[in-house]
Structure formats: structure tokens, C-alpha cells
Amino acid sequence: MRAMLRWAHADLRTHRGEALFLISATAGIVASLLLAAALFGYATNPWQRVFTQSHGAHVWIRTAPTADPSRLGALDGVAALSGPYDTVATTVASRGARAAAELRAADAVPPATGRPLLTAGRWLDPAVPDGVVLDSSLAAALVAGPGDTLTLPGGTGRTLTVLGVADTAEPRYSPGERPGILWAGASAVDRTPGRSGQVVGLRLTDPDDTAYAVQRAVTTLGAGAVTDIGTWQQTRAEAQGDTRLLGQVLGLFGLAALLAAALAVFGAISTRVRGHLRDISVLKAIGFTPGQVVRVFLVQHLAFAALGAALATVLTQALGSRIPGRLGDAVGVWQGLPGHTAALLAVPAAVVVFIGAATCLAAWRAGRVPPVPVVPAAATAGRGLTGAARRALAVRGVPPALVLGWHRAFSRGRHTPAAVARLALPLLLMTVALSAWTTIARFDTSPERLGLPAALTARPADGVGDREARALLQRSPDVVDAHRGLEVAALVPGQTGTIALRGLGTRQDPYPYSVVEGRPAHGPDEAVAGQGLLDLLGVGVGDWVRVTVAGHPQVLHIVGRSIEPENGGRTISTSLDTLRENDPALRPTVYHVRLRPGADPHAVRAELAQAAAGRLDIHEVTGPADRLSSLRGVVAGLLAVLALIGLTELSTAIGGTIRDGERDLLALKAIGLSPRQITAVTVTAVGCTALAAAVAGTALGVPLAHWLIDHEGRTSGMGAGIAHGPSALHLLTLTAGAVLGAVLLSAVPAARAARRRLADTLGAVA
Template sequence: MRAMLRWAHADLRTHRGEGLFLVCATAGIVASLLLATALFGYATNPWQRVFAQSRGAHVWIHTGAAADAGRLAGLDGVTDVSGPYRTASATLESRGARAGVELRAAGEQPPTTGRPLLTSGRWLDPAVPDGVVLESSLARALWAEPGDLLTLPGGSPRTLTVLGVAESAEPRYRPGEHPGTVWALPRALAGEHSGQVVGLLLADQGDTDYAVQRAVTALGAGAVTDVSTWEQARADAQGDTKLLGQILGVFGLGALLAAALAVFGAISTRVRGHLRDISVLKAIGFTPGQVVRVFLVQHLAFAVLGAALAAVLIQFLGSRLPGRLGDAVGVWQGLPGHTAALLGVPVAAVLFIGATTCLAAWRAGRVEPVPVPLAPAAAGGGGLSGPARKALGLRVPAPLVLGWHRAFGRGRRAPATIVRLALPLLLITVALGAWTTIERFDSRPEQVGLAAALTARADERLGDRQAQTLLEGNAHIAAAHPGLEVAALVPGQTGTIALRGLGTRDKPYPYTVAEGRPAHGPDEAVAGQGLLDLLGVRVGDWVRITVGGHPQVLHIVGRSIEPENAGRVISTSLDTLRENDPALRPTLYQLQLHPGADPGTVRAELADASAGRLDVHEVTSPADRLSALRGVVAGLIAVLALIGLTELSTAIGGCVRDGERDLLALKAIGLSPRQITAVTVTAIGCTSLAAAVAGTALGVPVANWLIDREGHSSGIGAGIAHAPPLLQLLTLAVAAVLGALALTIVPAARAARRRLADTLSAVA
């Protein structure tokens, strides 16, 4: 044991840099996996906690005012109901902010099913008849707290007092897409009754579609205006945090594989370079198992140290990370499975690296106890090939030819080294592709389904013609597309989707069509990927949906990029919707701005010009919700760069050792130390160039595939991936090659100036 420790210590002193790289790379990999675990827990558990504590309903059904919603309590599989509650649509104003809301009549005591969980303030009080309780996401949008006054505009404006703020397991407030929930006493809805809502608690949460279908059949399709399920609410609550966790997990696993291959290459190269030392160890009594344990314990120590470092940093400093990452770690640390994950992830990573280490160290145990001199062919990689001899005949400098031969004339070792060097570069290219795609949402929003920068909604005091004139009169607005968005029942009546009518046939809305063609003719529409998956249809199919009890048959002629509503959107022109109901009037305007126009400035100008009769919101971009991903990508690139440096140091060490065996022959043919150094530098340069070309060339299609797959699964749809700019890829490849050359010069020059006696002992 003492001899094993001394040999391991001497080897560590010789390869300090490589050991440091391995520790840092392992720490980065384990930290990425722990952050991914934290994000997954953060994405699911807060909503799950609210759902469990509030005894949340599995299905919420919105109906007309005349529907007998109370009869749904008798449906098979329904164990309890919340409501029915009278509802009314309204707009609330607070501190200059406006939001569309659903006023919901509630009792003096919170309901037992679908109960809002108060986070501040108190519940409704008959002593305060104008008191209301706001859902938490709505309260944040209105900057409202208990005690604040809200304005309810209309023919006779009145004020409401915020008594409390509560969390709910229902879908959260999204401007222009989903109204916020406001609980109020029934007298606050006097004269404003426009509908009902009822929540169904099911015996089996997997029977959601069946329960919705039974409810729609019982009430009639014309009575049901909207349906939301617990799966939709959970997906809405998870949002892009789950996406961030998936990206971190994929990159973490890829980096773990790259690190394991780097460790395998390091041990294999070290075994080849220490054949004589290993033979001596066996000659003095070391068993094959002891030799294997020397390498195994040494590299496992690196892995354990890096994993422990990552676990400590995440545990004590993770909650201090900025933005969503810090929030996720803080919440994750309070979850029941936190301790198990904090220990399990590092242990799993160490075991994976250990398994790879065992495979490589096993070769050391097979070394013969009597050193066998290397054959000349084995040492030099074989005689010169035909192209190499032809290159020498054409007076190509000998160092370049011999360096190329040393890089690619070593049998299976050369491809293996290139693969290990190319894998980190491939993952870095994928990371750059993710970064470029996010930037594209900011720089080219019209290419990813975000042609409009603002959404304007006119109140009842402003007519359609006046609104259109007001919008077209602004010099910064390039086009104002009238439209409306309504909830529609899908075939089978198991859920609702968004039916959107935007633009006219004369001035169509510029949808981003990734497959098929834009909708031009009557009854033509484009649909998001989420809707195609939900209905099981493809471009070219006809679909029948129900709007307010009236069927609407549309021909899907294209698939559009839809960042909103999980892609469950079908879009057509306003003219097509008016063919079935000529009385339809636009309820919103999608505003395209001239290049360089500031959305905030235009929003303020429209608010002033309309005297508050236009409610204008900026269109939310997925890039805003994925801003934390930029920092994550930068950190992942740093980790992958460490892994690449580790593998590069291994490749340099192996190439230098091969050069030591050829040193006598190279000096014998008249090469100077500088030329001998050039041979080694050329060999590493050729290897790194091949790895850079392979990594970047394969990384671009892999990045496009991964990003489009994620876009498809999220409902946005494939077609959002954007390859990194060619200049960026060239910079990456050039930086990799120049860095490899710079790191090779010093050890190559030192080996070229070794004494002949040292060279003889190395090959003996």
C-alpha cells in the first residue's frame, strides 16, 4: 500500500495540470446535473403543493349563464364539485396597469374543493362589500397588495378594495390569452352576470378527457364556452423552467460522457507511457489487481473531489445564483427528495466515471512483468505511407510530412483521439446553436411566429373604425391587423383550443409557416404543432371545431410557428370567421412596428392618444422567459472547454512520448531540435484540426435536430432552430487549433532537447 501511494503521488506531481482539469470538469458536470434536478423539482413541486393543499379540481368548465351547471355533480367519476360560481368578464386598472379578469362570485368562507390559498391578507368579508381577493399572478401584473384600490371602468366606474392575494392551481393570468381570477362577493357582480364556472374533482385523474366529454354532452356543446384541465394548468405553471432543466440535463449527460471518455483516454495513454514502470512494479511483487487499483483509486479520487466540490457549492451557494436558478435551488432544498438527489447525483456520476476508469485500468493489469522492447513499426506507427513518400519527393518540408504521419499513421489510436477531442467541440457547437436560437427570438421575431410587437384591445367606449384610425395614424406602426381569439371545443369535446382570426384576405397577417403554405382562400387555416398533435391531424386535413355551439370546418393548409398556448392554436382570417357570423367584430389588434421603433414608446403614445381607451401590451417573447439560459450556456461551454483541455493534454502527452521513441531516428537523419519540435506540433495540429472540423460539422445538424425536437415537444413546432453563424464556427475551430498548438510547443521543445542517454533509457 505504501508503494502504491508513493507511485500515485509521484505520478500526480508529474501531471498536476491534468489532475486539476479532471477535478474542475467533474465539478462542472455534477453541478450542471444538480441544477437540472433542482429545476425539474422547482418546475413541478410548487404547483403540485398548491394543487394538493387546495384540493384542486381536475377540470374547470366555463358555461353560459343559463346552463344548469349544478347537474355535473351527478356524473360518473365525479367525487366533488367546486361551485358553480357566477362569473363576469371585466377589466381592472391599478397604478397605470390594466388586466382582463374574470370576476367570480364566492362565499364568505373559502370553498373546500378548489380552495384558494391565501398568501397575504384575508378572505372576503361582508363588512367590506367591494372587497376582492386576487390570484397571485394577476396581483403581480397589477402591482397590487392588500389594501390597494382597483378601478373597474365602464359606464359607471367604481373601485374595488384588495383584501387578499391567493394562490390557485388553475391556469395563471396571461395578458391577452387568459384572464386573471378575482374572487368577490355575489353582490359585487350585480348586473354583470355573464357566465358560470364549475370545478370537478375526479376519482381518477386519468379520466379527464372522458369527464369533459360527459360534461359537454350533459350540458350541450353550445352551453360550454371553455374547458381547462389540471394537466394544462400544471404545464402552464412549469413553463420554461422545465425546458431549462431539460437543456441542463442533456448537456450535463453529454458532458459526463465526454469526461468519461477523457478519463479513459488519459489512463490508456498513461499506461502506454508507463509500460516500463508498470513492468518494474510487477517485477518487484505488484499483482495485476494492485496495478489496476493504483490507476483506479487515483482517478476516482479526482472524480470524488470534483463531485464533492460541486455538491458543496450547490448546497451552500446555489440559492444565491441570480434569477430563476437561485429560486429553483432555494425551493428544491426544501423538498423531501433534496438530500437523496444531492447525494445520488454525485455518486452516480462518480460510479459512471469509475466504470470507465476500470475498463482503461484493466489494460495496465495485463502488462507483462518483463519489459518488452517496442518494435520499430510499433514505435513509429509503421513505415511511411505512399502519399507521405510522394510528399517528401515533392519537397514538402519533412517536419510537416512526419507530423502528419505521426497524427494519422498510428492505427486505431488516431481515430479514438479525434473522437474524444471532437465530442466536447460538438457539444459546444450545440450550445452555441441554442444561444443563437434564443438570440433569433430577439433579433428576428417575425421568423419565429412573433410578427407583431404589440397587442391592442379597445374598450366599449372606442368603436372599431375609431380604433383602426387611431392605430393607423401612429407613424411607428407599419400595420394594424384586426382580429379576435375565442375558445373552441375540439372534436370529441374533450378540451378547448384557441381559434384565432387575424387580418383580412386583402391584408393577411404574416404568420410564420414552417410547413405547407399560408391561408388565403375561404375556410383555410394554419395550425400550431400542439394542435396537430392534440387532434392527431396533419397539414392538408380538414378539422371540425365548435365555437359557441356553432360548428366551424377549416382546412389546415400550413403549420405555423406558435410560441403561445403550447401551440394549441388554429388561425385563419377574420373574413373566414365572419362568413359564419357576420356580426363578429374585432376584439384586438396585432401591431407590427417599423424597424427601430421602440414598443414601450409606441405603447405610451397610444395610451395618451386614446385617453386610456386602448389597452396595449407588449407581445411576450420566449426569449424573455429563457434569459437565464444564456448564463447556463456560458457555464456549460466553460465546463466543456475544461474537458477538451483535459483530453488535449492527454493527446499532447501521448504524442510527446511517441516522439521520444523516434528521437534517435530523427536526429540520425539530420533534423534539428527545432524541426523535431515542429514534427510534434504538426501532429497535434493535424489531430486538433480534424477534431475541430468533425465536431463543428456534426454539431450543427445535431443542434438543429435537438432544438427542433424540443420545439416539437413543447408545441411551438419544429423550424425554430438556427445554426450558429459561419464566422462563429470558424472562430471556434481556429481557437481550438491555435490553442492546441500553443499548448504543444513547450513540452515538444523540451522533449526534442533531451539527452541521448535519456532517450535510450526510454526506449530500452
């Protein structure tokens, strides 16, 4: 045992940098996987907790006021109803903030199904007829809490008093897209002007039969009576949203980095075994068994892995909740979940076991080394110069060190492609990470190419006509155009759900769609659709689809696929003229405002809101870049972890190149090369290996990144066509950094090897 420890200690002293890199890389990998587990738990838990505690409804159906939703309780598969509730669409304001709201009539006792969970204040009180309870997302948008007052539109001076704030498993408030929920007494709803309707929630006995239950409910009520349908799957997906994407990114890169680290360990041990064949033979000659030799390497690298895993676990547990933004919130919530302790132990243990398996595989070769050292066949065969190398040496002006270094780098037989492949893997992953970074940045710099040409949306108040609204918007010199728009909920074929049907722009003033397949919609009945809608209906570009709006069919020809960042891509868009052909009474309800390049949306919004004096409800358009801002920090951390793995592999490649060059050292000195030139030979060999790996990694990483990002866009409903690879300058910088790092890291050990005494060199060759 003492001899084993002395051998391990001597090996550690020789490869201290490599050990530090392995420990740091393992810590980064374990931290990435733990944060991924936290994000997955956080993405699912908050909504699931509210849904379970509130006995939430699986389906929410909004109908016309003349319908009778109470009949749905008699359908097979419906366990309970929440409602029906009378509703009024209105707008409320508080402290200068305005928001669209659905005022929903409720009783003095919260319902048993779909029950709002109070987080502040109290429930409705008959003694306060104008008291309301706000959904928490709407309360956050209005910065309102118990005791505050909300102002209703119309100039009547009527106000509502906030009694409480509650969480709900229904879709959250989204400015300009989805109204927030206010629960109020029936008398308050009846006295509020606005578009009236009803809403009912269905709790099903079998949630997997949601589509069939929705179809039966629509058939019972009549397609003309249904205005909107929301299912629990859609709501859960929206609640998880980009948090789950962050978890997927961290998990994917964590597993890929784990594979790269395992390969780095495998390469390090294999290279070390080749360089210490004589020492291992001596150990066996003095009595070491093959198992003891294997255990020396295994215990040493398991200790590195365990130390890195323990360090990452302690830091994540102690400091993870202090990380700014969503990551810190996720860790804080995850630490209170039932499976937290199990994941905290299982993830590091799995990483250590995986690295241990790679260590065993590489160390097994050390156990097979015979007690009497045998010169490898490759060495006895000789490694003469190739014809190309001899011709290059004959060219006047070509440095011999450059030619010999290139020859050494690519004349190591099967070890050369193995070293290049191991080093290329972290560089490939770094290229993918950079592609994710540039794709997110593109949403900021070129949103018009990714389905977000408008920076602002404006909704006119009651009584404000089209001409007046456009005149108000055109007052700012920063406004380029204000495209008229209208969005309605439409039933899909089969009546299993609703989609967003949008009329944007006119034939004289077309809307600038981001079409990535087919062409824009110009003619009558032509439309473009998002990937989510194409997947939902099982159609493609060139097909005709039939949707139902308030009982009226609308047949559209899909001529293009556009990038749709919102609504899961379940959107079909046509011109406002096409919608008016079926219903001439339709009027634009929203204006998509495009700004000149360089204009500040926040400043323009403030300017327009002041000029409109309450006649327009103006919001900034939020894109994926706003929601994915925390992903940039994640990508930066992943790049650091991958860089550590790359440094580990570089140190292995340097050691292998120096050991392989020991046999050539005497020959190089014999032909008159100085120690400086011999050093240049080794440095050039390492640099050529790094250059080959960088070229291979970036060449394979760019198409892989495009495929991964477009695949994520396709599965999320946004659609393929959003990927944007790193610029040529970034790829060149990555390649140059890899080569320069290899050269700098190899300079000192190569210089030491070049100045070895002849006796040392003869001993190494013997």
C-alpha cells in the same frame, strides 16, 4: 502501500494540469446535474403543492349564464364540484396598470374544493360589499395588495377594495391572453357590467379519466353552452413551462458531459499505460500484483472525481440559492423539498461511480502488463512513410516538419481515430450548445420568422369601434400595420377540450404567418395550425377539421403549419373574413401591431397608451426569448465545463503524441532536423489531430443540434422549424480555437522532448 502512494504522487506531479482539468470538469458536471435536479423539483413542486393543499379541481368549465352546471355533480367519476360561480368579464386598473379580469362570485367561506390559499390579507367579508381577493399572478401584474383599491371601467368611479391575495391551481393571468381571477361577493358581481357567464370546477375520482369526464360533461351541458375548458394537465404543463425545459437542457448536457469526461479519463489512463509499460513492468518485477497496479490508477482518479464532486456539492448547497434569476429560486425551493438530501448525495455518488467504472476499464490493461516489457507489435513492424508523405517531402517549399507532423498524427493505427473521437465529443456538444444560444438569439433578432411578427397587442375598450381603434394605432410613425384579430375558444372533435380559434387579418390585409410547412391561408375556409393542434387532433397539413364555437360548427381546411409559441401550439388560425361568414356580427377584439425595424416596443407602447387615453389596452408581446433568458447563462456555463473536458483530452493527446514520437527522435536528429523543427513536428501532429476532431465535431454537431432543437419544438407544440445553427464565423472560431489551443498547449512539452539527451531517448526506446 508506501510504494503505491509514491508512484501515485510522482504521477500526479507529472500530470498536474490534467488532474486540475479533471477535477474542474467533474465539479462542473456534478453542479450541472444538481442544478437540473433542482429545476425539475422546482418545476413540479409549486403548482403541485398548491393543487394538493387547495384540494384543486381537475377540470374547469366555463359556460353560458343560462346553463345548469350543478348537474355535473351527479356524473360518475366526479368526486366534488367547486361552484358553479357566476362570473363577469371586466377590466380593472391600479396605479396606472390595467388588466383583464374575471370577477367571480364567492361565499363568505372559502370553498372546500378549489379553495384559494391566502398568502396575504383575509378572505371576503360581508361587511365590505365591494371587497375582493386577487389571484397572486393578477396582484403581481397590478402591483396591488391588501388595502389597495381597484378602479372599474365605464367612468362610474366605482372601486373595489383588495382584502387579500391568494394562490390558486388554476391557470395564471397572462396579459392579452388570459384574464386574472378576482373573488368577490355576489352583490358586487351583479352590479358590475360586462359579459356574464358561469364557471364550475370538477374534482375527479380518477384524474387519468379527465378526457372522458370532459366529454361527458360537455354532452350533459350541450356543446353550445360550453365556452371554455381547462384541464389539470394543461395547467400543470403551463406552470412547469420553461423551468422544466431548463432542467432538461442541464440534465441532457450534464449526462453528455459525464460521458465525455469518462472517455477522457479512459483515454488518459490508456495513454499513460502505453507510455509507462517499462515502469509498470518494473513495479511487477519488484513484487506488485496486478490488483495493486490497477488500484494505483483507480484510487488516484477516484480521488480526483470525489474531490470535484465534493467541491460542486458544497458550492451548490452553499451558494446555489444566491444565483440570480430562476436558477437561484429553484435551488432555494429544492433545498426545502423532501428528496433534496437524497439527490444531493446520490448525484455526486453516481458521477464518481461512473468515472470509477471508466477508470477500472482502462486500468485493467495496466494490470495485464507482463513483468518483462514487450515491445508492441506496431513498433516492431515499423512506421515507414506513406507514398503521399514521401511525395510531399519531395516537393520544394513544403516544410518537412509539416509533412512529418501530419504523418505522425495519422499513422498511429487505431489510436488515431480513438483520440480524434474523444476530442470530437466535447466539441460536438459545444456546437450543440452554440446552436441553442443562436436559436434563442433569433427570437430576439427575427421574431417575425418564429411566429411573433407583432411587437404589441391592443384591445379596444367598450364603445371603441374598429375605425377609431386603427386610427389611434396609426398615429405613431413607428407602427407599420395593425392587423385585426379575434380569438375564441372552440371545442375539438370529441368534445374533450378547447383550443384557440383565431381570426387574424383579412384577405385584403393578410396576417404574416410563420409558415414552415404548406402555405399561408388565403382562400375561404383555409387555415394554418400549430403543431400542438395537429398532434391533439391527429391530423396533418391538407386535412379538414371541424370545430365547434358556441354551438356552431366551423369546418376548416388546414393548408399550412405555422410556428405557434403560445398556448402549447394548440391554435388554429384563419382570416377574420372566414369567421365572419358564419357569424357576420363578429367584430375584431384585438389588434396585432407590427413596428418598423429598430423601434423600441416599450417606447411605442407608452406613446400609444398616452394618445389613447384609456381607450386601448396595450401590451408588449412576450416571446420565448424573454422566458428563456436564463438559459443563456446555463449555456455559457456548459461551454466552460465542456472546454475543461476538451483541455483534459488535449493534454492526453499531447502526451500520447510526444511518447509516440520518442522512438522517432533519434531518426529525426540523424537526418539533420534541429530541435525547433522536431518541436514543430510534434506541434503539427497535435494540431492536425485537433483539426480533425474540430471538423468532425462541428460537422456532426450542426445536424444533431437541428434535430434536438426541432424535436423539442415539436414535443412542446411550437413545432419544428425553429432551429438555427451557429454562423460559419462561429464554427470557424470554434475550430480555430481548438487548433490554436492544441498548438499552444503542446509547444512547451514538445520543446522539452525535442531537447532531451540522447541517453534519455535511448532509455525510453529500450
